[in-house]
């Protein structure tokens with residue numbers, strides 16, 4: 001809170017009610033409970049309706065923020081969702097998981113002296129209101145072009161391309177390797193942050209618009225890119241995400257009870273292992289859990305562990321609090337739920353028992369040295385500082401890389417030195433004619449909205465290609 | 474849905490064969506590759522190596538032993554019903570080449586996986602000596618089929634109810650004493666593959682094994698299937714399932730396969746309660 005009351009800010013930012021930490025740490029229900037209509041109208045009334053709104057420039061998909069907030073303020077929620085859907089087909093998702101504090105809200109004029117308008121909360125409200133009340137607001141579909149587009153991967157990048165191109169009159173098929181569409185939204189981000197029902201509802205709207213979603217299709221294996229062209233697709237978008245887990249590469253890492261965050265979260269979210277044995281997939285219920293890393297993924301893993309009954313769940317991070325890459329809100333939620341943080345600590349090896357199960361880690365204490373390439377101070381081990389930390393489950397959440405399964409199957413597709421696809425940042429065009437790419441498989445792990453922004457640009461470029469009378473080969 | 478077009482019970486109903494309609498997978502699949510199956514909404518993703526494929530009919534065949542909750546669920550599926558989800562073909566195809574004399578060793582349902590590999594090796598013109606085994610005569614599968622594609626077939630049962638009384642490894646030892654063998658392929662229980670690899674090691678015979686670690690996605694995304702091969706971590710779903718048996722850390726694999734033992738028991742019990750209220 002600012003010390004002086006800002007001139008225009010009469011009403012304080014409306015706080016979204018949440019489940020109490022002591023209760024929610026043992027259930028998988030969503031943490032924030034959403035605004036009521038009254039709360040939304042009150043929050044919307046704080047917006048200054050700037051003539052040249054700086055917030056819009058912070059949105060990777062250019063939502064007309066003041067316009068939709070204006071509709072909410074007027075109580076016209078139908079119009080609000082229509083305004084959002086003009087630019088964003090996944091608003092209930094974005095309202096929940098976008099880092100608004102570094103995108104739109106950080107630019108809000110109110111934020112200079114007090115607290116910015118809660119743009120994300122309002123987006124979420126409008127989307128939830130529409131879903132619950134069955135309001136449809138997607139722009140009408142343009143007349144069919146007869147062109148066919150294949151989208152590989154059903155994460156936010158792929159879904160955005162699909163939504164944009166179906167609206168422009170093309171035929172769109174999405175191919176997804178998993179048995180459910182949604183990408184990280186479904187397998188990675190936990191239920192308590194993003195209920196899967198909401199993801200499926202937003203995907204169902206695309207389905208209703210005519211997007212054909214084919215799951216269980218591992219492109220590169222079940223079908224190749226060349227075969228898709230042969231089957232009559234005129235253009236292809238690759239949005240396969242950055243699905244390759246990184247490990248620590250230290251001794252003992254294959255002990256039972258040590259797994260990647262991808263595995264842990266996929267079991268919990270996609271496979272619903274938190275409802276075992278009602279669902280058949282098991283998940284280790286560690287009592288003393290160490291999560292390595294301090295990004296959003298690590299927070300999700302630690303908070304999942306607590307909900308699965310851990311007595312202790314610890315974030316073990318080699319740098320200090322300041323360098324943690326996770327969103328402040330996620331760190332805050334984790335702390336409220338009793339997650340502990342062990343900074344300047346790095347495991348050196350894992351310790352196991354006779355049955356090959358992890359029982360602890362030998363760790364080194366670190367100190368911060370000179371800044372490294374990322375601009376953050378490099379952690380250096382302190383000689384002789386080894387100590388043991390007991391644990392019965394370790395989740396490795398130290399980032400991910402480019403999964404080569406698809407990219408290796410495509411001849412002549414240019415990749416960068418880390419294996420990500422080279423694509424034009426303005427258009428998403430790859431080195432291959434008729435092939436675009438976007439999202440994490442181009443940028444490395446980023447955010448939902450950046451993947452959507454990349455999808456939007458690619459869709460525009462693909463549309464131009466498909467309608468520009470260029471010869472398709 | 475992936476429809477079951479043929480279903481057979483083998484080994485007194487403990488082993489099930491499903492021929493499943495999946496034209497795209499059938500067109501692509503090669504010996505040694507696997508699929509991942511999920512029966513229904515609440516089901517688990519289970520990897521099974523294909524025993525056969527028929528590109529013309531557009532089908533693939535899997536043969537599995539009923540061991541836990543998921544395979545018990547699979548067993549209930551009849552012809553005309555099917556699996557909600559299936560992906561494939563996954564993994565690398567088996568390494569098939571003409572080398573001279575090869576020994577193919579299979580135990581239990583491993584014989585189902587061994588069968589297309591053996592056939593491939595035979596078609597390339599190798600002299601094929603096959604050794605297959607089971608606990609008892611009734612549990613033996615595909616012995617006629619293996620016989621048809623082998624130059625020599627040895628059958629063993631642990632209890633002596635059929636063929637040689639003893640383990641496949643006993644027969645293997647005898648064969649290696651009498652024959653010059655260039656390549657060995659072993660598919661079966663981990664312990665069997667481990668012992669086969671130990672027996673062939675002193676002879677310097679290249680030995681290929683097909684591993685079945687716990688998997689989820691089968692596309693290299695989770696790392697749950699990692700195995701230590703020659704001191705290096707490999708993802709069985711991408712780099713395997715076939716590996717050099719002389720380099721695999723079988724003990725670690727066995728431990729990792731036991732990871733959910735408690736849960737398996739719990740799951741089976743929960744399922745039984747539902748079936749018999």
Ligand SMILES: Cc1cc2nc3c(=O)[nH]c(=O)nc-3n(C[C@H](O)[C@H](O)[C@H](O)COP(=O)(O)OP(=O)(O)OC[C@H]3O[C@@H](n4cnc5c(N)ncnc54)[C@H](O)[C@@H]3O)c2cc1C
Nearest residue numbers: 153155156157177183184188219240241439440446447448
């Ligand atoms: C645990 C976790 C939490 C996160 N939290 C946030 C957050 O709060 N806010 C935020 O903005 N971002 C968050 N992120 C990042 C964000 O989810 C990603 O940046 C975003 O999902 C990337 O979108 P994408 O479309 O590029 O790929 P993905 O979402 O990864 O989707 C790719 C899809 O392609 C499929 N696929 C892969 N290979 C093939 C193939 N060969 N054939 C067919 N399909 C294939 C995959 O199965 C997957 O479904 C989080 C990520 C994780 C892992």
Ligand code: FES
Nearest residue numbers: 691693695696710
């Ligand atoms: S099964 Fe997930 S990486 Fe192999």
